[in-house]
Amino acid sequence: MNQTNQARTQLGGTALPIKKKRNPERAREERAFWYFISPWAIGFLLFTGGPILASLFLSFADYNVVDSPKFVGLGNYTALFQDKLFYKSMSVTFYYAILSVPFTIICSLVLAVLLNNKIKGQAVFRTLYYTPSIVSGVAVSFLWSWLLNPDFGVVNSLLSQWFHIKGPGWFTKPNTVIPSMVLMQLTSLGGTMVIFLASLQSLPSDLYEAASIDGAGRLKKFFKITIPLISPVILFNSIIGIISSFQVFTQAYVITKGGPDWNSYFYVLYLFNTAFAQFRMGYASAQAWILFIVIFLLTMLSLWVSRRLVYYEYDSKQ
Template structure:
């Protein structure tokens, strides 16, 4: 085995010194709690008394819990609507902002800015905009078009679509990733397509979408993970209502852990969510093989 030179040893020590804060933080604040939650999922633990081993009773109880299936179905319903909406609208807006227009930088900043604001503040803003009595949206619909607006967050039929609509101010990061991908595309392909008489739509469908398909896949998976973890909107605006129609999975987990103090049961819920996200991510990666094209793919 070749011995390391003095400079290489010094570089190795520097590496471990610089990575130590992240490594310690990961163990203490991420890796440790993850392992602890796995162990607690096999116990009965109410924070006050010591954990008591309960085997797989938390998991067996969970699969017989009606609220588990209700919260899971509501979350999946939201995810099915929110993921395509977020990805498509972000891609459209990124495409528009990629064009050279006056005030381009300002428009990019204005669209991205809401995504860095607290989710609680954004939720309060939308609850005011979509208030059925005095909200701006319903006032505009009635005063300008004579249309009586829906109940939005107060109606079982519109509460989830209303929360999907909130993604308009939460998808700035997704838009920025798309924008970076669009700006890296080779211009000569578009020039050649223009010489062939291709329309803007054809160039978008035949050139843009295939070239940024890995980015589309990445944003789709990230949006899916985020949608399955929705919590703030329901906690601030609806408290899980009306009629349990916004009682999302993480909201149920929060109730179990911090209102009922059933930490073992909540840990089991968390691991079921992890396994669901992991499985859906694997399915997405497997199903994307025919549609995602990478630069290094063989011809």
């Protein structure tokens, strides 16, 4: 083969491609990879990828589960943008996200900073703060509905006995129902807090030592060193928080059912009622794709805004 290539090259021709022998060990590793990943791949295609494509098709059809789907084109989307409940549920969800995401980020970061200090029983405190985040959302919703009950709730009882203040209506008043939902985030800060804690523990100590020598105090070191260095983690948690806030469902379904006066009628609750109470699967599929587009655009907007706010240690532009 080499002699043939040399001869063709000398005559001005193109050398024939030389076939490389496939390494048997590498071939076995590739087969093993596909064998091990096949359960996930099959499960994804059957239970995730397939339903996603089916919902895209159904979003252009009139489908009530019983009868066959009937293609209606953009009829579902046209009707959706003329639906008052669509705008109401979307405004409620946006309002919740605006309050919930900053509240979660700030509280989680404060807890992470406090738990990052070397004190006795540090592991115990970390476990205590993380444990509520793994409790079922239904159980947490029932707990908060009892704590914030305006008639016999613990919070209003303490406000009345200790401070002689009449507690608010919490979940029963239109102006307090969303802030009450946001307050429930206090029991789900564990995951975000752990991510912040891991990022804080990876920060180089020499920067803080140099800042101390220059006379910088704790607050200055926090805002000038800590915040810039963990800004990628803040961005990550913010995006995850935005996605989670637009998918909130359990609290409203268990506690308020969308009330009072539709002021906790979240978009996913609206989608759920459309699909499983009214069996309008085509319309619900259109709602789901609108939700996907909104979350995608907000994620892209967050990434675009973060270009000047997020510091990357190995960014060549820095």
